[in-house]
Structure formats: structure tokens, C-alpha cells
Amino acid sequence: MKVAVIGCTHAGTAAISNILAMYPEAQIDVFEKNDNVSFLSCGIALYVGGVVKDAAGLFYASVDQFKKQGVRMHMRHEVTLCDTQNKQVQAKDLRTGVVKNYTFDKLIITTGSWPITPPIPGRELDNVLLCKNFDHAKEIIRRAESAQKVVVVGAGYIGVELVEAFEEGGKEVTLIDSESRILNRYLDEAFTTPVEETFVQRGITLALDQTVSAFAGEGHVEKVITNKGEYDADLVVMCIGFRPNTGIVKGQVDMLDNGAIIVDRYMQTSVQDVYAAGDCCAAPYNPTQQAAYIPLATNAVRMGTLVAQNLVRPVLPHPGTQGTSGLKIYQHNIASTGLTETAAQLAGLAVSSAYLEDNYRPEFMPDNSVIQIKIVYENTTHRVLGAQVISDTDFTQAINTLSVAIANGMTIEQLALTDFFFQPHYNKPWNFINQVALNAMTNEAKQVQGRESVLV
Structure with a gap:
């Protein structure tokens, strides 16, 4: 099986690593314009700020590593032509100017994104x-x-x-x-x-x-x-911001209006044997249950892994994404998942929200910290659609819990009664995730009472 991979950052690296494990006999040709692979661009600010001293730490795979595993790494090569129907690509060596043609049985497009x-x-x-x-x-x-x-x-x-x-x-x-x-x-x-x-x-x-x-x-x-x-x-x-880097296959595969490649749950494009993953394509977005362009490294590595899993036959569908992300700016620890209230309204969804600002553990504890947390939920189904958290203490992992809740279609009632442990060092008897969901239930109860009083 001859596999061609165009682009080798997160999605490409994940696809190659998993193909090597699953199909060691595969012949893999990788075409990459840069001279490196797997660069963690999320670490640029840390590198610029001097937090990361050694740039080598911003890479988690190497060209030499893949070469030793038998991958044919065409570094500093630009794909100038991609013929998805006749299964061939044309690539130019940017160092020598030499142009060559390559054939494939399976094509993986992981061309990523480029700044707007x-x-x-x-x-x-x-x-x-x-x-x-x-x-x-x-x-x-x-x-x-x-x-x-x-x-x-x-x-x-x-x-x-x-x-x-x-x-x-x-x-x-x-x-x-x-x-x-x-x-x-x-x-x-x-x-x-x-x-x-x-x-x-x-x-x-x-x-x-x-x-x-x-x-x-x-x-x-x-x-x-x-x-x-x-x-x-x-x-x-x-x-x-970023735009999908997909000009090489424009007009050959189905795309969103912004150029993001549309893939099915098995990462296959509209052309058989042509797959796409990462920042170049759209992902199934669970809060809206539609395809959306969400360029994140976490999405890319999962999608690249799924390409390898489904390369021969469709076996493992994409579970969808919530666009979960986190950020630390000065003392602020921030994380979010799913839709904000503003984004939900722009998407045409009828939503409500609940907010909690409270000490995260009992007031009798000698040290404490304030947490702000918000959930967004659908009015009709009470399905949780999004969440945000900020604090001077790190509670960002709570957003991973809420991401799972969104992925599984949990309601505010289910979230309010989910079993979380209590220990005064860490939380209150009602965990702050429980409590913000309880606040949402209280809001809903007040609205029902208001409607009933009007009818009376």
C-alpha cells in the first residue's frame, strides 16, 4: 500500500505514527515544505518569552526518527499538483528546483492552516x-x-x-x-x-x-x-486568525465556504481513498451537531489518528469535538469548551446560561480562592452546550469534565446530580460543577413558576 502524506505537523505526524504501527509494510511518502515536523506552535509565546529555553522541546517527533522507520521524508518539498482522480502528486524540491511525480494508493491531506x-x-x-x-x-x-x-x-x-x-x-x-x-x-x-x-x-x-x-x-x-x-x-x-491551506485540492474535494475540506466521520473526503485531517478540514462539532472549522492541535492529532484507523476500511468514527481549550495569562487560569452564550445565539440556538462565582472550598479553610464558572444550555432540551472557567487557582481540568458532558449530551439536571467527591482541601459538598448546574435548574424553575403565575 502506497500512502502519500501532504504536510507533517500534528495531524500528519499522528497519521504517520499510527500507520507505521498498524501497517508496517506500507510505503509512506511525506511531502513537507518546512525542514521540521510536529512543531508545537502553541509554544511560540513561551519561546518568545524565554520560558522555553531549548527550542528542541517544541517538537515531539523528528525527521530522522521517521526515516529510521522507513518513511520517505521529502523535506523542503512543495506539492505543486495533486491529481486525486489519477492518484498522483507532483512535488518540487525547494532546494534544487527539481520536480518529480509520485503515485499513491491512499492520499492523506494534512496541509494545515496559514495566517490570515x-x-x-x-x-x-x-x-x-x-x-x-x-x-x-x-x-x-x-x-x-x-x-x-x-x-x-x-x-x-x-x-x-x-x-x-x-x-x-x-x-x-x-x-x-x-x-x-x-x-x-x-x-x-x-x-x-x-x-x-x-x-x-x-x-x-x-x-x-x-x-x-x-x-x-x-x-x-x-x-x-x-x-x-x-x-x-x-x-x-x-x-x-487562520484559514485552511487547501488550494492544492480546490475543486477536487468538497469544502466549506472558507476552504475547509469536508470529511465524513471516518475522515474520508468526497473522493475515495483521499483522507484529510487537522487544520485543513472541518470537524463534527457536537454542540451544534454540524461540521465546523476548529483549528486546534488536539483536534488535529485525533483526526490524524483516525485516518490511520480507517485507512483500509471504516472502523472507528470521529466522536466529534467541543473545541476544548485552555490558556494561562499572568495569574489567570482560563479554559472553555463548546459554545459561548454569544456564539450560541449567533448559531441560531435558543439558550440560557447559569453562572457561579464562589470560593472553591469551605470558608473555614485557611486558604481559599474564587472560581468563576458558567455553563450554556439549550432551552428546550436542557442539553449542556458550553462552559467557561477562570480563576487565579488552576481549575482548568474542570472544563475537560464539562467537555465529556457535552459530548455525551448531558442535561443540566444530570450534571447537577453527577457524583463528585468532597474533601475540604479540594472543594465543597456541592462541587462547583454541580452547583452551577443547580443554579441553572433554579433559573428554569423560576421561569416555569413565572409562566404558571401568568396563566393563573
């Missing part, structure tokens, strides 16, 4: 950088050495992590985003406000609800111009 780069005037100026791969990380560190005024464009996970890293490195930092709140896609307002307040206390300039219209400077960026103001800068990092 709007056509902003001045984007070609020196020191306007992207943040995605290892080369980007090295370049950001190099340029930051001589920079003092740093502007980060985009207040998603990578953007806010970079803001923290630059500020702790002694830089003057401005964060620009077109939304009115940071982390808008992941958290509702009660959970973003504490982080914004910390940013302001740290001297970070928040330029929110603003759109970048131009970069200005003589050869080198000196200013970022928005629809509401101007900000001095000698380094700009663009973190607006």
Missing part, C-alpha cells in the same frame, strides 16, 4: 511579521531584540499570549483587535474583563473595536494606523 493576511497597505514593510511556524518564532525573537514598541494585531489565544511575553520582556505593547473584547471567540464578557483589567494594570494599551487600515514607515514599520487612531511601532506581529 488582509491586503493592508504597508504590510510589506520590514518588521511586520506572522506567527505560525518555527521560522516565524525564530524571526520574532531575532527582531524583538532591537524593538521596544511592539504592536500585536489580533486578540485571540496567540495574540494575548504574545502580549504577555513581550510585556514581561520589557516592551511597550499595544494590542489591536476589531472586536470590542479580547478572546471574543472563546469567552463571554465576565471571563475576558479580568484579563483586560490585568493588561491595563500592566501598562498594555488595548486598542479594541479598531481595524488596521495601514502600516506606515520608511522601509521599516514605524506606525500602525487604524480607523480610530495611530500607534507607534518598531515591530508588528499579525495574529488575526
Whole structure:
């Protein structure tokens, strides 16, 4: 069995590792534009901030490791043509310019994503950088050495992590985003406000609800111009978001409007023997029960593993994702899963929410900490659709529990009565997950009573 793999970050690495274990006789050709595999881009901010000293720790697999296992690694090779019907790819060696054709029995598309780069005037100026791969990380560190005024464009996970890293490195930092709140896609307002307040206390300039219209400077960026103001800068990092990197198979396989490849539960595309995984494709999203584009490393490794499992015949379906993620910014430990209340409403779902802010363990304990937790649930079914948590103490693992609840279609009533242990060192007799679900039940009971009183 000849297997061609295009791209080798998380999904590609997972697919290859599992194919080697399951089908050791397979002939695997891997085509990768970079000179490395399995780069953990979520560690870029830690690398930029000096928390990670050795860049080797940002990789969990190596080219040499795969070569020793018999994989034909075509590094620094760009696939210039992919013919899914005739089962062949054409790849160019970026070092020599030589172009060759390769045939396959099975094709795995794990081409990942690429940063969104709007056509902003001045984007070609020196020191306007992207943040995605290892080369980007090295370049950001190099340029930051001589920079003092740093502007980060985009207040998603990578953007806010970079803001923290630059500020702790002694830089003057401005964060620009077109939304009115940071982390808008992941958290509702009660959970973003504490982080914004910390940013302001740290001297970070928040330029929110603003759109970048131009970069200005003589050869080198000196200013970022928005629809509401101007900000001095000698380094700009663009973190607006990501788009699927799927141009190589456009028009050959079914895609969403944004270019994300549509796959079935067994990771097969609309073309037989062609599979896709990771940031290049859509995943089944349990809260909405529809396909959604959720570029996360956790999704990628699971999808890559599933490709290997289903490569010969469909045996193991994708269980769906909740888009579960976590983040640490300064003292704030944050995690979310599923839909925020805002996102649920945008998806056309009728939802309600319950919120809890409380000490996490009994008040008689000498040390304590406040936890904020919120759940979002569907009005008609009471099915839990999302959850968020923030605290100065690490309670992020609670979101993994709530992710399981969403995946299994649990209701607020079931969640309220789920059996969790009690020990004063760790929690209260009613665990905070139980309690926020009980709050939701109380809200529902009040609404029923209100309707009944109107009828009377």
C-alpha cells in the first residue's frame, strides 16, 4: 500500500505514527515544505518569552526518527499538483528546483492552516511579521531584540499570549483587535474583563473595536494606523486568525465556504481513498451537531489518528469535538469548551446560561480562592452546550469534565446530580460543577413558576 502524506505537523505526524504501527509494510511518502515536523506552535509565546529555553522541546517527533522507520521524508518539498482522480502528486524540491511525480494508493491531506493576511497597505514593510511556524518564532525573537514598541494585531489565544511575553520582556505593547473584547471567540464578557483589567494594570494599551487600515514607515514599520487612531511601532506581529491551506485540492474535494475540506466521520473526503485531517478540514462539532472549522492541535492529532484507523476500511468514527481549550495569562487560569452564550445565539440556538462565582472550598479553610464558572444550555432540551472557567487557582481540568458532558449530551439536571467527591482541601459538598448546574435548574424553575403565575 502506497500512502502519500501532504504536510507533517500534528495531524500528519499522528497519521504517520499510527500507520507505521498498524501497517508496517506500507510505503509512506511525506511531502513537507518546512525542514521540521510536529512543531508545537502553541509554544511560540513561551519561546518568545524565554520560558522555553531549548527550542528542541517544541517538537515531539523528528525527521530522522521517521526515516529510521522507513518513511520517505521529502523535506523542503512543495506539492505543486495533486491529481486525486489519477492518484498522483507532483512535488518540487525547494532546494534544487527539481520536480518529480509520485503515485499513491491512499492520499492523506494534512496541509494545515496559514495566517490570515488582509491586503493592508504597508504590510510589506520590514518588521511586520506572522506567527505560525518555527521560522516565524525564530524571526520574532531575532527582531524583538532591537524593538521596544511592539504592536500585536489580533486578540485571540496567540495574540494575548504574545502580549504577555513581550510585556514581561520589557516592551511597550499595544494590542489591536476589531472586536470590542479580547478572546471574543472563546469567552463571554465576565471571563475576558479580568484579563483586560490585568493588561491595563500592566501598562498594555488595548486598542479594541479598531481595524488596521495601514502600516506606515520608511522601509521599516514605524506606525500602525487604524480607523480610530495611530500607534507607534518598531515591530508588528499579525495574529488575526487562520484559514485552511487547501488550494492544492480546490475543486477536487468538497469544502466549506472558507476552504475547509469536508470529511465524513471516518475522515474520508468526497473522493475515495483521499483522507484529510487537522487544520485543513472541518470537524463534527457536537454542540451544534454540524461540521465546523476548529483549528486546534488536539483536534488535529485525533483526526490524524483516525485516518490511520480507517485507512483500509471504516472502523472507528470521529466522536466529534467541543473545541476544548485552555490558556494561562499572568495569574489567570482560563479554559472553555463548546459554545459561548454569544456564539450560541449567533448559531441560531435558543439558550440560557447559569453562572457561579464562589470560593472553591469551605470558608473555614485557611486558604481559599474564587472560581468563576458558567455553563450554556439549550432551552428546550436542557442539553449542556458550553462552559467557561477562570480563576487565579488552576481549575482548568474542570472544563475537560464539562467537555465529556457535552459530548455525551448531558442535561443540566444530570450534571447537577453527577457524583463528585468532597474533601475540604479540594472543594465543597456541592462541587462547583454541580452547583452551577443547580443554579441553572433554579433559573428554569423560576421561569416555569413565572409562566404558571401568568396563566393563573
